[in-house]
Each structure stands twice: as structure tokens, then as C-alpha cells.
Amino acid sequence: MAGATTTFRTKVVAPRRATAESPWIKGTLISILLLFFGFFLILPLYVVFHEAFSKGAGVFFKTFQDRATAHAIWLTLLTAAIAVPLNTVFGVAAAWALTRFQFRGRSLLISLIDLPLWVSPVIGGLIYVLVFGRQGWFGPWLFEHDIKIIFALPGIVLATTFVTFPFVARGLIPLMQAQGHKEEEAAMTLGANGWQIFWRVTVPKIKWGLLYGIILCNARAMGEFGAVSVVSGHIRNKTNTMPLHIEILYNEYQFAAAFAVASVLCVLALVTLIIKTYAEWQAERQLRAAAESVE
């Protein structure tokens, strides 16, 4: 009898958990995912760079010597340079207030921070036209005092700030909630004032989450089309940002130039992705450290 068992050959397979799908389903799902990825993410990215260089590197680089293009890039950088610091300060203040203080309407405020993410960016732009535009609430007053907001830099900055304001706060709120404020209290008992506590304890604690938020905010600020399109007026050399300029070039059949400018935005996105991934990884480490320190 004992010898009979040796006749069975068992094939060695990797152990499969009871909840795991069959290999066939697994294969199908992964293929769909890869196809989707390729078609919607990789292919467009490839097309952008391919088209940008379709007429050679000469045309590619000449695009950036064009005055209107250079101005669009400058305006985009300027807008981001104003909107991102504004939203950084706002985001830190909001996260601070919403995680440190208990007050009525707190959870409502936390959900309201996300509003710009739900609302179409066009509406974000339209709000400012309705408020500051020629026919808007403050329009006549602004006109009398010769202050231009719509179809000028202030409008572009306002619309960009509106669209990008959730990013910093959203990154920080879960982090600060998990960390609690024991370290800040300890610093306080050691004689540190509010300013010292903020810079020496809070900022180091949240720095990766903060960086993560700032980077996302910046990427969105430079790439924003809808909201800016409504308030900008598309005046070349004046109120044209990079995304708007791409559209104009494309509509004028300057495909290589349009894609060349687009490729700059793509490179920005890729750089953002790399820094974001690193910051995210570090932020998670901080979050884990916070979880461990309270065990």
C-alpha cells in the first residue's frame, strides 16, 4: 500500500489563495489595463513628442524664439509664481485650522475645499467674469477706476488660484490629522513660541506632504486651460498662457509649433510625476512614523 502513493506525481504550482481570480481572468484584466494605459496615456505622449519634432529639431527650437510663444511661457510662469505661493499659504493655514481646532461646520469646510475639483473649470472662470467683468457686480466701479481684472493678469491669477486651491490643503489634512500635536505641545513646554513651533516642529513634520501638494498645485496651475480661457481674452503677447497659445497655434495649422509648446508642458508633467512619486513615498514614511510613535 505504501508503494502505491509513490505513483502519484504532484505538479508543483505556486499556491493560490482562495480569493484569487483564475489565471485566465487575471491575464485578461492586466491586458485590458495595459491596453488602456497604452492607448490613453503612452500613445498621446508619444504623439506629442513625435509631432513636435516632425519638422526637425530646427523648427522645434525656432518655436521658442517666437515672441508670442516666449511671452506665453513667461505669463504661465508668472501666474504659477503668484498662484502657487498663495495656495501654499492658504493650504497650510486651512489644514492647520481644520485639524487643530474643533468648531461647528468644520466637516462642511473640509468638503468645501474640494469644490474646485467637482466644478467645471469653465464655471470657475465664469464666476470671476460675472463678478469683475464689464457687466458684472464690480464692473462699473472697476472701469471708473481704470482697474483691469478680466482679460488681464489679475483675472488669470484669480481663475488659476481658484482651480488649484484644494491641492495643498488636501495633501496636508490627513497627514496632520494622523500626526496629532503632541510634538507641538512638547515644544511649547520647552519654551518655544508659536513661530518657533511652526518652523522647527510642524514644518519638518509635514514637509513631504507639503511638497507633494505644492508640486500638484504647480502642475495644475501651469496646465490650466478652461478657467483661464474664460477670463483671459486670448490676447497674444498679453494674456495668452501656454495652454491657450497651444490652441491658437493649432488652430492656425502650425502643428509642429503647437506640439513643441505642448511637449514643454509634457516634460513639466513628467518631472512633476517623478518629484511627486518621491514626495509621496517620503510623506508615507512620515505618516508611518507618526503611526508608530503613538503605537
Next chain:
Amino acid sequence: MSIQIRNISKNFGKFAALKDVSFDVGSGELVALLGPSGSGKTTLLRVTAGLEFAEKGKILYGIKDVTERSAYQRKAGFVFQHYALFQHLNIFENVAFGLRVRKRSERPSEPQIRARVEQLLDTVQLREFAKRVPAQLSGGQRQRIAFARALAIEPEVLLLDEPFGALDAKVRKELRHWLRNFHDTTHLTSVFVTHDQEEAFEVADRVVIIDKGVVQQIGTPNEVRENPANRFVEEFLDLGRDSVPV
């Protein structure tokens, strides 16, 4: 320096955490605040440190009325249950923190800071850990660093919130003895919060038993053990006696 707690009342919303609490801690005394969880003992310690503010009553350090002062002006040494070390700073910088945040006119020089921190690290026998970060230390080591950090500012009173609460039984016992020895050599006025009566009786000169925000009894360990003031104290002590000694 003595601590005087005068008629302290504190509410959280409708919940009365402390009701008209008064007692004194003599200069150089080591007092335990003993009570079940939710009794208000930690709240009282935090009010004493200036981390919370009471609705009514006064706190005096010596003859100084500190009721309106916040924690950073009171500069009481405070030790937290979960250490609250600065995760991003190494052990040396954790201990040096209180010295570095002083006003320029009162800040010691770099060599003075170094000497002071090293002396404190010797006191807690962790000098060789100066360059490590808190995450690399065990619980008992972290709490010793938390002691050293609180002592760096040369506090006139030391307040400890369940200082051994997060540690395992063996380390707990060691640190308990260490605290008692430390107190015997420095006579730094100290108050520590605990829910463990054995710990309170073994370490403290006097015990303040609190329940439901009210002081139930104050006395030396022997007094309290031999003459429980009321039913609550009696039952609370009995409860502790039955449980497995820690």
C-alpha cells in the same frame, strides 16, 4: 518650588472634568495623581502645565500666579506618556531644543549647550545614542530622552503624564526606581499622573486620589492605605490589590 492648585474647575462642553480641585505640592515633594481613567487626573496635570486652561481657579508656582500664562511662559518640565520626541531631530538635538529656542540674550553658547546636553545624556545613561533618531530607540530609552529633554530647560517643577504607561513591566519597574533615585538627589518638585496604585505608592511621597473630577483623598501612601477616606478609595485600592502586580 511649591505648586498651589486653587479651586480649579474645568469643563469640556457639558462634561465637568474637574470640580473645584485644590491642593498644594510642597517644594521638593514628589506627588502622584492617582485615579481611574477618565477621572480628570491628566486634565489637572495639563492645566498645571498650561497646556489647558481652567474656567475657574488659580495655579501658583511658588508665590508666582501663573494662571494666565501659557505653557511656553511657565516652562514646567513636562514628560508625555508617548514621549512626544521630535521625530526629525536626533537625540542630541531633541535634548538641546529647549536651549536653542531661548531668546538670543538668554541662549547659552554652542559649547555650553553641548556640555549641558552631554551631561544630561550621561544622567540618563544614553550618551552613546546622541546621533541616533528617536525611531531607533526602545520605548524605555525614548522616555529617558524625554526626561533629559524636559530637564534641559532647568525647570523648577517637573510634571509627568503616565510616564511609564507605554512601557513593558520590566522597564517600568526600572524607570520607577530611576525616577525615585533621581528625585532623591535633585529634590525637584514633581507631580506624576498614574492609574497604577502600586506605582503611586512605591514612588510618591504623597498621593492625591481623584475620581470624577473631585479629590477623594490626599495623604502619604501609608495614610491612604490604612485609612481610606471613603467608599470609593477603599474600592479602588481593593481593586488594585486583586489584580496581578505589575
